[in-house]
Amino acid sequence: MIQQPEIQAILCPLCRAANRPYARFCQQCGKDVLLDDTYRITQVIKEGGMGIVYQAVDADGAFYAIKEMHDRFTDAREREEGIQRFLEEAQLLRQLRGHPGIPQIYRSFIDEGRYYLAMEFVWGEDLEELLKRHGAFPEAQVLIWADELCDVLxxxxxxxxIYRDMKPSNVMITHEGHVKVVDFGIAKLLQPGQRGTMIGTPGYSPPEQYQGITTVQSDIYALAATLHHLLTGRDPRNEPPFSFPPVRMLRPAISPQTEAALQRALALEVEKRFGSVAEFRRALPIPSGEQRPMPPVDVRPPAQPVPTQTFDPPPNARPAAPRAKAAPKPRAGRQYRQAWPVPPPQPLPTRAQQRRPAPAPRPRRTHRPARALRRIVAVVLLALGLYYGFQIYGTQIVSLIEQYLPALNQPLPDGGQPGGDADGAPATAQTRIITVVAPHRAAGPDRTNGARCHQEAVHASAGSLAPGVRCIVVLTHQPPGNGA
Structure with a gap:
């Protein structure tokens, strides 16, 4: 029985930042982390030129393989063709539903303008990863896989x-040792004599496929190239095109029957290959019955999900229910190639810390009352200073004015005379200055007497002024203690 990993983090489908398992929105970009309101991405499994495959989980804890189409097209026509191939893959998988060697498709959907397929999650590894770890495989094991691959084709x-893309990275080996063929993105309807898009994987695709021609023999060639790689460990992508030396030259222990079948299937001319997959299958010495060995390959358990960063949970998030027993100790699982950098792991807070309410924000202190009070005090002090300054230095200010005002009484340009004397005598000048001495205005009656003196001086001189003559009345106050 497969031990499913415990979910510790979910990834944002847009920025791929790690979030808590119960998060609804990404703490990094703020987008919804639920795909189609159902699936939560737990890790990146594999990324290729045409798409990326995630591991995802739904609310019931069931795991899925979510395939996303890469939308990196710059030309509108190429984008339409890419979307059409993606939708055709979904339709093909629905048409092929029920075969044990083909993953089951559950649904296709569009989320945030991106195209997705939800498929059966295969617990295992692909043959390319197994080749990197183990090298060449025993002939009996390769023939068992060849039997199942022939059944799928x-x-x-x-x-x-027509599959058109048989290669080790598209063949998954389950924990039970069986094969699952994945990635039907470039499979197409069989249309003999018609040319299509030049698409495939260099090293595994036959020569005619580069000319846009695909037939049943094209899949036979690619399958033979894959088996040649599994038996010899020789990667055809690193060798000259269409060069496959006999397998017994590289591994003499291989049976001559297997070598002959592969050499015929790898013929450059389409007519020299097998006419059908069933014919190629009969040419291989596939073991049966008791001679069929159990899978000796150690397929590693699935990789643990990407650890999460420590983020503050959203307000509407609910913590997961506590488990009855401690989580099992994780074993060393398969390390998939990460197509996107992930943040380093950080410790998670305890349940008590998660449930503890956040402290109330401290009120912001304002200094407006104190600032207004300082302004009022400054204005009052300025007014008092002006008032008492005038009280003390008012006499000196008036004296300075009296010293400069006689300059106005100078002869005018038309030959007029000075404008009067200090006692207010009439004069014939154009400007007349009248000086009135009033008592000190410290008391109320003195202020009245000063005003009355000023009024009397104005009336006394008003009758003696000629038309056009200016009259300036200077009212001075008698300092305290002066008996004059």
Whole structure:
């Protein structure tokens, strides 16, 4: 039984930042982390030129493989073709539903303008990863896988489809040792004599596929190239094109029957290959019955999900229910190639810390009352200073004015005379200055007497002024203690 990993983090489908398992919105970009309001991404499994595959989980804890189409097209026509291939893959998988060697498709959907497929999650590894770790495989093991791969290709051809992309990275080996063929993105309907898009994987694709021609023999060639790689460990992508030396030259222990079948399937001319996958299958010495060995390959358990960063949970998030027993100690699982950098792991807060309410924010202190009070005090002090300054230095100010005012009484340009004397005598000048001495205005009666003196001086001189003559009345106050 497969031990499913415990979910410790979910990834944002847009920025791929790690979030808490119960988060609804990404703490990094603020986007909704639920795909189609159902799936939560737990890790990146594999990324290729045409798409990326995630591991995801739903609310019931079931795992899925979510495939996303890469939308990196710059040309509108290429984008339409890419979307069409993606939708055709979903339709093909629905048509092929029920075969044990093909993952089951559950649904296709669009989220945030991106195209997704929700498929059966295969617990295992692909043959390319196993080749990197183990190297070449025993002949008996490779022939068992070849038998199951032939069964898948026969099912495709019976439904009028050509796979067009057989290679080790598209073949998953489950924990039970069986094969699952994945990535049907470039599979197409069988249309003999018609040319299509030049698409495939260099090293595994036959020569005619580079000319846009695909037939049943094209899949046979790619399958033979894959088996050659598994038996010899020789990667055809690193060798000259279409060069496959006999397997017994590299591994003499391989049976001559297997070598002959592969050499015929790898012929450059389409007519020299097998006419069908069933014919190629019969040419291989596939073991049966007791001679069929159990899978000796140690397929590693699935990788643990990407650890999460420590983020503050959203207000509407609910913590997960506590488990009855401690989580099992994680074993060393398969380390998938990460297509995106992930943050380093950080310790998670305890349940008590998660449930503890956040402290209330401290009120912001304002200094407006004190600032207004300081302004009022400054204005009052300025007014008092002006008032008492005038009280003390008022006499000196008036004296200075009296010293400069006689300059106005100078002869005018028309030959007029000075404008009067200090006692207020009439004069014939154009400007007349009248000086009135009043008592000190410290008391109320004195202020009245000063005003009355000023009024009397004005009336006394008003009758003696000629038309056009200016009259300036200077009212001075008698300092205290002066008996004059």
């Amino acid at each position: 026969e099912h495709l051809h019976a439904n009028g489809l």
